[in-house]
Amino acid sequence: MQVLAIYSESGGVTKTTTAVSLAVIAARGGRKVTLLDLDPRAATTKWARVVPEEDHLHVGAILAYDDCEGYAEELGIVVPAWSENIRVIPAARSMSNREAEYADGAEYRLKTSLVGLESDLVVIDCPNRQGGPLIKGALTAADSIVYASRLSEDGVDGVEGARQTVSQFKKNLARIGATHTLDELGVIAGDIDDRVVGTPAVERIAFDDLKQTGLLLTPMVPKRTIVQQARIAGEWYGDYPSGHKVLDAYTELSKKVIR
Template identity: 50%
Template sequence: MTSPEEVLSVYSETGGATKTTTAVSLAVASALEGEDTVYIDLDPRAAGTKWFDVEPRERGLDVAAILADPDPDGWAEDIAVPARWRQVPNLRVVPSGRTLSNRETSTEELSDIRLAVSLRGLKARRVVIDCPNRQGGPLIQNAMTASTKVLYAGKFDEDGLDGVEGAYKSVRRFKKHREMLGATDRLTEAGIVIGAWGDTVPTRDAKRAEQEFINAYGNLLLEPYVPHRVIVKESRAAGQYYGFYSKGQPVHQAYGALARKVFA
């Protein structure tokens, strides 16, 4: 039984760091390249699920069901639903669910591998996981164990710095834990994507934050930076993809360029 070739987790430990925008945008970019792609909403806030405006095939058939079952072998293929955006036919979504937050306190044996097990047989070359903004814990452990790559999402402000720093440390704790267990660790860092970039007149604080990112993470910082456009927020509220509109093209093109780097 096959599994996806690339599984990318998008991670930040603060809210409002463009994490969901980055995860959704990269999933769309991948699908528009002709790759069968699945977006997994692992965030209890379900922001991505709301943006896609999708519902489970049946009540309770969502990502929470995968993490609640001791043997969810192949479930992702059964639970994934088509994205409603007809312009992106190669994209499916595993929606979040109300009970997902209950899994954050799980202490069941081997509960950290359930998401990975569910991906067996998934008919998709790529998977993008939208992680919760949490420090470690069962949800993050599931994401990291299932993934081949982790991508940090940030902005050039203090919250963006804090979110990437926390996620960066959590990834290192995860990798150290896997090493201590003698377990396979295939997780690599894809880089840091900067969203909501004030490309017209960057503020002094944004320039300071940019320098701090460069000093702390060097080559992990990816370009291009993704420009801020109001159409992104408006499109999310309307359940549409901003790239369908001319005003959203600068953002869409930036994420397209980043997707080619991240999925290389």
């Protein structure tokens, strides 16, 4: 089972779109997928229109207890509009309380909850945090990571900050002799306005900065209004002809980051 974290330390850089897109594409391709919303803003949860049977049955239930083995299997909610193969574990605003959680071993709870999970792929939509308990939990659970970005100053800053956090996470593990593989698979740049004649200077600079990381993946994902419209409606943009260029780009990218 691959556990893939989607991360940036900036908001509004297509992180949720990337997480949902990779998850749905994998699910529609036949894989069993769990999409885990770890962001208290709950963008993935809102898009999927998932509502727990009881208020407390969200990711916060995992983060609150050391003895949470198997919780991920129990908390997933199927999203038939996307695929019968995909389940979403919802987030809630109250998860922000976990940012103050520094109990010993708290960073292992998310990983523990995945034990026994019947999925081929887990995609974690991370919060745009600079470290902290939620991010530590995501990085401990994940075996691979993709950075999401726009061609903007915020997009580049979000990737740079996230990579620094990942680097520090790895160093901390190395200091205590812990073995953990966390592969940086690349940067996915989304919401690119390919209909504009000429490339604005800010986007050129951002592109060069991301390319210098050696992680920028292609193709870059074009901007289409149907994506935002589908999010608002709780639908899958790939079901509409106007979303096919976005779908095609993410489909090609999925081949590079999903095992």
